Amino acid sequence: MYGKIKAHLQKELAEIQQNGLYKSERIISSPQNAVITLSDGSEVINFCANNYLGMSDHPELIKAAHDGLAQRGLGMSSVRFICGTQDIHKTLERKIAEFFGTEDTILYAACFDANGGVFEPLFGEEDAIISDSLNHASIIDGVRLCKAARYRYANADMTDLEKQLQAAQHHRFRIIATDGVFSMDGNVAPMDKIVALAEKYDALVMVDECHSAGVVGQSGRGVTELHNIRGQVDIITGTLGKAFGGAVGGFTTGRKEIIDLLRQRSRPYLFSNSLPPAVVTAGIRMFEMIEQSNEWQEQLHQNTAYFVEQMTQAGFDLKSTKSSICAVMLYDAKLSQTFAKKLLEEGIYVIGFFYPVVPKDQARIRVQLSAAHNRVHLEKAVAAFVKVGTELGVLI
Ligand SMILES: *Cc1c(COP(=O)(O)O)cnc(C)c1O
Numbered sequence: 001m002y003g004k005i006k007a008h009l010q011k012e013l014a015e016i017q018q019n020g021l022y023k024s025e026r027i028i029s030s031p032q033n034a035v036i037t038l039s040d041g042s043e044v045i046n047f048c049a050n051n052y053l054g055m056s057d058h059p060e061l062i063k064a065a066h067d068g069l070a071q072r073g074l075g076m077s078s079v080r081f082i083c084g085t086q087d088i089h090k091t092l093e094r095k096i097a098e099f100f101g102t103e104d105t106i107l108y109a110a111c112f113d114a115n116g117g118v119f120e121p122l123f124g125e126e127d128a129i130i131s132d133s134l135n136h137a138s139i140i141d142g143v144r145l146c147k148a149a150r151y152r153y154a155n156a157d158m159t160d161l162e163k164q165l166q167a168a169q170h171h172r173f174r175i176i177a178t179d180g181v182f183s184m185d186g187n188v189a190p191m192d193k194i195v196a197l198a199e200k201y202d203a204l205v206m207v208d209e210c211h212s213a214g215v216v217g218q219s220g221r222g223v224t225e226l227h228n229i230r231g232q233v234d235i236i237t238g239t240l241g242k243a244f245g246g247a248v249g250g251f252t253t254g255r256k257e258i259i260d261l262l263r264q265r266s267r268p269y270l271f272s273n274s275l276p277p278a279v280v281t282a283g284i285r286m287f288e289m290i291e292q293s294n295e296w297q298e299q300l301h302q303n304t305a306y307f308v309e310q311m312t313q314a315g316f317d318l319k320s321t322k323s324s325i326c327a328v329m330l331y332d333a334k335l336s337q338t339f340a341k342k343l344l345e346e347g348i349y350v351i352g353f354f355y356p357v358v359p360k361d362q363a364r365i366r367v368q369l370s371a372a373h374n375r376v377h378l379e380k381a382v383a384a385f386v387k388v389g390t391e392l393g394v395l396i
Contacts, residue, residue: 020333021356026349031055032246034372036349044349045377047367049246050289052324053122053296056246060289061282063141065247068281076274080107081263084274092280095287096099096238096253099221100213101230104259106266109276111210111239111250112138113268118206118237119146119175121265126172130164132156132189136208145178155182160191165201168279174203175234176376180223186325187197188216192361206235214243215324220290220297226322234258240279247279252276274277299371300324303378307369310382319364326367326386328393335361339388346384 010243015271016022030037033056036046055061068088078084093105101300115138119129127148131139133154143150151168155161161176176198178189191207209222213236217225218242224230235258240249252262262269277284290296304324311318311328319327330336336352341348343365354363367381389395 003038009317013129015087016087020337033231034370042109044344044347045380046301047348047350047369047373047381049368049370050211050242051246051370051372052243052327052368053220053290054299055244055286056371057294058245061245064285065278065282066310068277068279072277072281075276078274079272080271080274081270085278086277087272088277088280088284089274092275092283092287093251095284096251098223099287099291100209101221102236102238102253103256105251106237106259106269107280108250108252108268109272109275109283110241111208111237112141113207114237114239114250114252115142115271117262117266118142118235119177120267121261122258123148123173123175124353125149126175126201127257128171130161130168130174130176130203132164132178132182132256134184135177135179136183136210139177139179139208140370156187156189158190158197161194164200165197165203168203169201174201175206177206178202179207180207180209181216181323181325183211183325184353184364185319185327186321186323187228187319188223190227191229191233193225195227195229206237207233207234209236209238210242211323211325213238214297215300216289216322218297219294220300235265240283240286245282245283249275249279249283249350263353281374290362296371300369303371303373304369305381306375307322307367307378310378314382314386314389316385324369326369328365328367330365331361333363335392335394336365338362339392339394340365342391343384346387348381348384 004064028036029039029040032049032051035043035267037043070085076084119142123146124145129143129148130271131143132155133152151164153164181188182394213222214220224233233347235254237252333354336354340350340352352365
């Protein structure tokens with residue numbers, strides 16, 4: 001039986017390889033941090049993790065995880081509504097709601113699940129979802145699982161969004177769904193304008209804060225802080241796997257009735273295991289730490305501003321960013337791969353992205369800043385960019 005599909009799969013894999021789209025995984029033999037050790041023993045400075053606040057290897061969080069493991073065990077062997085809810089799960093949900101200024105929170109195994117399970121329980125055939133064209137794959141999948149009518153608007157394009165809202169006026173309920181920060185460009189969704197349009201056209205707003213929570217806004221409280229619209233977004237989804245510690249875990253936070261109904265009907269919540277205690281106690285500690293101090297956000301903002309300033313002065317073409325994602329534009333696909341490879345030889349780990357991950361002829365290197373980077377790391381990165389950029393004729 002397997003023989004037939006085996007040949008088919010081999011052919012498909014070969015095609016992926018021929019098109020230069022085969023993803024190989026680089027093997028790391030150290031914890032995630034500003035400097036990591038690769039399996040060949042070499043050390044590189046890491047600029048491609050979502051470790052925005054530098055928490056992936058933070059001793060306080062590791063201690064909190066140890067405590068959770070010791071006091072509440074390895075895992076729950078249950079979903080939440082059977083016997084999978086511990087006191088700590090409720091504490092973390094409350095902490096997340098306090099951080100975002102929302103009414104309640106529901107935890108998921110990952111934000112992929114939060115987005116996968118957010119639309120279907122709330123909206124039906126009579127309703128409409130109006131989605132940004134660059135939304136994350138998990139939002140797209142979540143929309144697919146829901147029977148609501150689908151509308152799409154060009155990335156962060158408010159004229160187009162208004163047009164789609166007008167077209168969707170005959171539906172019972174409408175919801176606008178957007179990423180807070182778009183991961184390939186680093187641009188922030190114009191949330192103030194989105195909320196104003198939602199008001200004008202009687203729509204709800206959902207924002208995925210995976211790349212924005214902990215990062216944007218003076219105290220890292222995300223796009224609602226940046227745009228001064230706290231409490232005006234109905235649904236926020238996010239992850240514990242990026243700025244907030246880097247382990248795993250997702251959440252949806254927002255209006256009380258919405259969260260209540262998700263607990264009753266959201267399939268990835270109802271039919272998937274509870275978050276493990278160690279992850280939960282580390283999460284609680286994470287939110288306590290950023291409640292008490294703004295030092296990590298400030299460091300991140302300083303690092304990002306410094307890197308952008310130095311790279312712009314050096315003559316690189318950077319997409320304008322309000323997040324800690326910095327796209328260094330090279331346009332040419334092959335150049336982006338050669339450039340990243342040479343940077344790795346210089347001890348700088350970044351990834352070059354090209355079509356179909358980004359639009360054709362928009363190849364780039366994505367740099368992700370972290371509070372864990374120090375000035376020396378940033379200087380080395382800029383120097384390496386200048387060296388390779390000169391060698392490859394990008395800088396003249
Ligand atoms: C990373 C990411 C996710 C997925 O988060 P996980 O918790 O890793 O599943 C969802 N949405 C966006 C915008 C992301 O960047």
